[in-house]
Amino acid sequence: MRRIIVGITGGASGVIYGVRFLEMVKKYATDSEIHLIVSNTAIGILKYEVGLDKASLSKFADRSYDENELDAPIASGSFKHDGMVIIPCSMKTLASIAHGITDNLITRAADVALKERRKLILVIRETPLNLIHIKNMELVTLAGAIVMPAAPPRFIIGRGLLMIW
Numbered sequence: 484m485r486r487i488i489v490g491i492t493g494g495a496s497g498v499i500y501g502v503r504f505l506e507m508v509k510k511y512a513t514d515s516e517i518h519l520i521v522s523n524t525a526i527g528i529l530k531y532e533v534g535l536d537k538a539s540l541s542k543f544a545d546r547s548y549d550e551n552e553l554d555a556p557i558a559s560g561s562f563k564h565d566g567m568v569i570i571p572c573s574m575k576t577l578a579s580i581a582h583g584i585t586d587n588l589i590t591r592a593a594d595v596a597l598k599e600r601r602k603l604i605l606v607i608r609e610t611p612l613n614l615i616h617i618k619n620m621e622l623v624t625l626a627g628a629i630v631m632p633a634a635p636p637r638f639i640i641g642r643g644l645l646m647i648w
């Protein structure tokens with residue numbers, strides 16, 4: 484059983500990437516245990532962009548959390564998992580992770596993933612990029628995260644590994 488933490492933040496047209504990711508994991512990576520956090524902003528954008536509410540995403544998850552649940556098990560390094568994906572990752576969440584600001588469950592779980600040297604993938608969605616965005620991407624990359632700009636992706640399930648291509 485693979486444990487994956489999925490964060491969905493408020494990145495406009497990027498929320499559909501988060502929805503598709505959850506659908507693909509459910510369909511192809513059936514041995515995965517998904518822990519889902521949808522940010523408050525993303526909940527509003529989901530409704531506006533794709534007409535979905537949080538409950539319709541929670542059905543893809545084994546556990547779903549509010550962004551304010553800082554006392555959830557996934558906020559702790561003692562919660563073992565195989566990786567965290569933030570898809571889409573807003574520039575605000577990227578900035579928080581880059582600067583160690585752990586004021587919600589998504590940024591806290593990401594910070595923990597970095598300190599525990601676990602895989603952290605940030606699917607950023609913004610264009611064009613300013614120097615602050617680029618510097619923040621540099622910082623998180625140096626700290627061990629993988630930055631993947633949202634571009635039409637293919638989701639590939641390898642042997643024992645979930646990869647986003």
Ligand SMILES: Cc1cc2nc3c(=O)[nH]c(=O)nc-3n(C[C@H](O)[C@H](O)[C@H](O)COP(=O)(O)O)c2cc1C
Binds near residue numbers: 497
């Ligand atoms: C309609 C709408 C579209 C947005 N699109 C983006 C976007 O594409 N990329 C981005 O980084 N932020 C975007 N934002 C801004 C973020 O939602 C905002 O910075 C928010 O505070 C992010 O919070 P979160 O990361 O906790 O979800 C958008 C906001 C709104 C309301």
